[in-house]
Amino acid sequence: MPRRVFLVRHCEATGQDASSPLTAVGQTQATHLADYLETLGVDLLVSSPYIRARQSVAPLARQLGLPVEIDARLAERVLSAEPLADWREAIKQSFVDLDLAWPGGESSRAAMARGRAAIDGLLARPERAAVAVTHGNLLTLILHSFGTQGGFQIWERLTNPDVHCLVVHGERVEISHLGSNLRGDGR
Amino acid sequence: MQVPKRIHIFGASGSGTTRLASVIAGKHGHRHLDMDDFFWVPTNPPFRETRPRDQRLALLEQARRGPGPWVLSGSLCGWGDPLIPEFDLVVFLVVPTPVRLARLRARELARYGPQAIAAGGALHQGHVEFLEWAGRYDTGGLEMRSRALHEAWVAALPGAVLRLEGDRPVDEHLARIEARAGREA
Numbered sequence: 181m182p183r184r185v186f187l188v189r190h191c192e193a194t195g196q197d198a199s200s201p202l203t204a205v206g207q208t209q210a211t212h213l214a215d216y217l218e219t220l221g222v223d224l225l226v227s228s229p230y231i232r233a234r235q236s237v238a239p240l241a242r243q244l245g246l247p248v249e250i251d252a253r254l255a256e257r258v259l260s261a262e263p264l265a266d267w268r269e270a271i272k273q274s275f276v277d278l279d280l281a282w283p284g285g286e287s288s289r290a291a292m293a294r295g296r297a298a299i300d301g302l303l304a305r306p307e308r309a310a311v312a313v314t315h316g317n318l319l320t321l322i323l324h325s326f327g328t329q330g331g332f333q334i335w336e337r338l339t340n341p342d343v344h345c346l347v348v349h350g351e352r353v354e355i356s357h358l359g360s361n362l363r364g365d366g367r
Numbered sequence: 368m369q370v371p372k373r374i375h376i377f378g379a380s381g382s383g384t385t386r387l388a389s390v391i392a393g394k395h396g397h398r399h400l401d402m403d404d405f406f407w408v409p410t411n412p413p414f415r416e417t418r419p420r421d422q423r424l425a426l427l428e429q430a431r432r433g434p435g436p437w438v439l440s441g442s443l444c445g446w447g448d449p450l451i452p453e454f455d456l457v458v459f460l461v462v463p464t465p466v467r468l469a470r471l472r473a474r475e476l477a478r479y480g481p482q483a484i485a486a487g488g489a490l491h492q493g494h495v496e497f498l499e500w501a502g503r504y505d506t507g508g509l510e511m512r513s514r515a516l517h518e519a520w521v522a523a524l525p526g527a528v529l530r531l532e533g534d535r536p537v538d539e540h541l542a543r544i545e546a547r548a549g550r551e552a
Contacts, residue, residue: 181520182519188511214417218417218445221445221448221516243419245419246420347508347510354508356508358510
């Protein structure tokens with residue numbers, strides 16, 4: 181079977197801090213995510229160190245009895261150390277000029293490189309199907325690194341949670357977007 | 368007429384795995400194990416809460432213990448893979464999607480009643496989403512429970528696989544399994 185990576189944006193969270201937990205709705209979303217992913221042969225779980233990412237994969241880890249590996253390279257991209265007046269506009273610009281960086285922030289190119297390295301690391305392992313939980317901006321950059329066009333529009337349309345599936349056929353990677361409409365055999 | 372002792376029957380939702388397994392069990396004395404009973408915690412309405420994988424596997428282990436033959440119906444792609452080496456025969460049911468959807472509609476109607484699944488009913492949304500999901504089986508890729516995923520899974524199996532295609536009566540499927548066993552013997 182071709183190798184797969186399910187690239188997941190975390191479920192609904194209470195805030196943007198590394199320590200912000202999921203909302204009650206987010207907790208329920210995480211169980212639905214687990215119900216969906218657990219029948220697809222997933223055998224490796226990796227998460228951003230942020231609490232909202234770890235909580236998003238926790239129910240799946242429990243149901244599958246698998247540990248969750250933490251990879252700091254899946255943490256959200258830091259746009260700027262200081263709050264920006266118009267951060268949406270800043271993100272938009274950051275997809276146009278990949279080298280743009282605000283003080284204390286990370287350029288799109290730098291964030292994309294570490295995010296992609298994390299995914300390449302997963303693909304180099306013997307496990308067949310991984311789940312990698314990360315964040316909206318970084319996820320969009322990882323998709324960009326695989327050739328998906330339209331960075332800002334993709335980012336804008338992401339939901340919580342949001343799932344993309346990368347299927348590796350030799351040199352070719354096929355990407356499908358599942359969004360948050362995750363319906364399993366659950367009735 | 369003998370059939371293999373440890374049989375697994377799988378296919379898309381509505382392909383008739385449970386029905387075929389119960390017919391085999393009735394005629395050949397196999398214990399009938401159904402994945403739904405291990406996967407889901409019994410609730411009312413059903414199919415709301417899943418069991419953790421280790422509990423499922425432990426229950427399955429218990430149910431398989433002992434010398435008698437068994438037939439296991441339902442899809443175990445992924446979580447049930449530790450059982451693969453035990454199967455003497457895996458039967459893959461491939462049924463046209465319109466036929467499956469008609470069966471699933473009828474099953475949900477019988478299970479929940481017309482009111483619950485009709486527009487405005489308590490289970491309407493779940494019903495609609497379930498049928499939509501079941502309808503994507505043929506076109507979906509490896510990101511969902513699809514024909515593609517099942518084909519990839521079955522291609523990697525080490526043992527015997529019998530593929531039964533089409534909307535055929537269950538007795539005909541049973542006859543195919545028996546005929547195959549007869550040839551092997």
